[in-house]
Amino acid sequence: MKRPSQSNWFSALLALLFALLLFFNANASNNSSVLVNTNQVYDEMLYNIPVQLEYDQDKYFVSGYEETVNVHLSSANRIQLNRESNEDTRNFQVVADLTKTSLGTSEIQLRVKGLSTAVTAEIEPKTITVTVEKKVTQSFDVQVQLPESIEAEGYTVEKTTISPKKVDITTGEETAKAIERVVAPLSNVKQSVDTIKQTVNVQALDNKGQVLSIENPAPQVRVVVELSLPSKEVGLSVAPTGSPPSGVANYTFSLSKLKAEIRGSNSVLDSIDAIEVPVDISNIRSSTKKKVKIPTSSEYIVSPEEVEVTINPIFTDSSVSYSETNGSQGSAGGYQSQQVPDSTPSSGSVSSSSSSSSSSEPVTETTTNDAPKENDTTEST
Incomplete structure (x- = not known):
């Protein structure tokens, strides 16, 4: 039969062994978790990073170099990677050391400067x-370089001023x-501009017209x-435009000018x-x-800017409606406008009169319709 002291000693030893087993098992699980987490790598691709020259x-x-490059960053530390990826918080620069480069053209190795050790690039x-x-x-005289469209569109240069x-x-x-x-290249302008002002x-x-590298700006x-x-x-x-009042069959128009420049x-x-x-x-x-403005646009300038128009209404007969005497019109208020370029009047639409108005025989009076004979005696005010 075992003594009580020996039994207590054995139980304590057994409990210690179980405790150690549980301890090492827990640590092994934590270490495994840490290993899994540290194996996670994050990446960022940065574009158009400026190259800093040291000379x-x-x-x-x-001259003659690419001013920007792309940089691929990677890190297991997401916070550090985000800091270097953000333009406002990054510490690194891409540099090209030219301090020992000889005159002429050379190929230079780029390197990253100031990058966190937790991040690779x-x-x-x-x-x-x-x-x-x-x-x-050196000093050079400056010449004006006009856009090609100026000559192609028929513009004539009257005067040029450069300062300095x-x-x-x-x-x-x-x-x-x-x-x-050395030239001052002008950009294209609106088609109706008669004066170009640009800085x-x-x-x-060079002698072939190619642009050479000079100090920037x-x-x-x-x-x-x-x-x-x-x-x-x-x-x-x-x-x-608009609608004629009741009782008016048509109108005649007289323009103070039949042509504009x-x-x-x-x-x-x-x-x-x-x-x-x-x-x-x-x-x-x-x-x-009436004095009416001649329509214009940003594409051209018109002269004169306005023209005087005399409007004469022709009234319908009280017993005969305008629609009865002119079957083509739907109401007594209908009208047509026609400018007469020669001695023989003719009926037509506004669009057709546009081309005939430039005739060499200037006739200032226009009529909106061939009035019926019944209306010939109607009073015109």
């Missing part, structure tokens, strides 16, 4: 090609030798170009042969004179 900017001029592309020259500054007329260009020594001229950056060109100049626009004469016709690009002028002048005939029961 003596007072002595050298560098891969640059695409890994290298850039640069041209290193001695830095020089001469600029200092900073570039490489060899590039400066290749400069044939632009100058460009240096380039010098600016103010350019004013006065142009003479192509012009042509077009006919004017009346386009009645329009100015604009050749393509716009070629598309216009006549302009319809809208005349409101609402509530007109007596002979009326």
Whole structure:
């Protein structure tokens, strides 16, 4: 028979063994969980990251390189990765060390600077090609470079003003030798503009017209170009608007001018042969004179800007409605407008009168309809 002390000792030892077993089992589970978590890797692709050049900017001029690259970041630390991915919080830079690069064209290895040790980076592309020259500054006269559309559309340059007329260009020594001229390139303008006013950056060109690398930002100049626009004469016709009052069968119109001059690009002028002048005939029961603006648009300029129109109503006979005497009209208030270019009057629509109004025989009176004989004696006010 075992003694009580021996039994207690055995139970304590057994309990200790179970406790150790549970402890190591719990730690093994935690370590396994940690291993699983640390195996998770996060990725971010960053685009258009600027390349920082390290060189003596007072002595050298560098050109011909790609100014941005793409960077692939990866890390098991999501917080650090997000910090480096965010443009506002990132610490790293992509740099190209040119401090020991000789003059001429070279291929330079890129590297990442200031990146957290918890994050790795891969640059695409890994290298850039640069041209290193001695830095020089020279003065050049500036010439205006007009858009090709100016000449193609028939504009004539009357006067050109540049301020300043001469600029200092900073570039490489060899590039400066290749400069044939310095220009102020103007951008396209609206078709009806007769004066161009623009502030632009100058460009240096070689003898083939190719743009050369100069210091950025380039010098600016103010350019004013006065142009003479192509012009042509077009006919004017009346386009009645509104509704005539009761008792008025039709109207006759007299224009103070049958033609107007329009100015604009050749393509716009070629598309216009006549302009319809809208005349409101609402509530007109007596002979009326109006000054009406000639329609225009941003594509052309019209002269004169307005024309005087004399409106004469022709009344229906009290016993015969306008619809009875003119079967083609649906009501007593119907009317037509026609400008008469020659001595033989004819009936027609407003659109057809547009082309006939430019006839060489100026007749200022127009009529809205061939009045029936019954109305010939009707009083016209």
